[in-house]
Amino acid sequence: MADKEYVLGNKARELLTYTNQATKIVTDDVSQRDVRKILQKIAALDDIRDVKQVCGQMIGYLDKKDKQGFTKAAYRCYGEDMRKTAKGIVRDIHAANGKYFDTEYEERLRLIGKILDGCNLMLEYIQICLDMGTISLEKSKVWTKKVLDVKYMSAKWKKNDGARAKKLEDEKRAEEAARQVAVVKTAISQYNEDRRRVRPT
Known part of the structure; x- marks a missing residue:
């Protein structure tokens, strides 16, 4: 390359x-792992006020997640x-x-x-x-x-x-034109040669 x-x-x-x-x-859905962590954290709390605080924090965290x-x-x-x-x-x-x-x-x-x-x-x-x-x-x-x-x-x-590519195409066209000219010249030359052979003396 x-x-x-x-x-x-x-x-x-x-x-x-x-x-x-x-x-x-x-996805906007909360994963099972996230839910498990939240529930474990809440389950470890004794005071209802702590439960409310943790729940509030978790809601805030989920709301801030990049959507x-x-x-x-x-x-x-x-x-x-x-x-x-x-x-x-x-x-x-x-x-x-x-x-x-x-x-x-x-x-x-x-x-x-x-x-x-x-x-x-x-x-x-x-x-x-x-x-x-x-x-x-x-x-x-x-x-x-x-x-x-x-x-x-x-x-x-x-x-x-x-x-x-254009250069190659131009070269091909020039070669083809030269080939056609050569074919025509050969044909004319052959024609003239044939005429000389059959010309009466």
């Missing part, structure tokens, strides 16, 4: 790892697809880099286009999740930066390879 594509591959893996972490499902994150419904609607998209970006970078440019540049450019499409979709999903309050502004900034790192590097890759 070329140096730039190696860096791009690393950036894409970072994006995938962050996406998997950021789309973990959270941001993907619910099961949000995960099914957006999070799951975001993970698949991030995984597809990693896959397509490696697939594009594995194409031999001189003979497979069209497929390589198509795959780079898929990478860019994936990045654009990720940015759209991040904005939707921010608007819904599923993620914080801070998390959206970090996530967006990771997507843009991949997008800008991929766009530069496509631009450079596009210029190389």
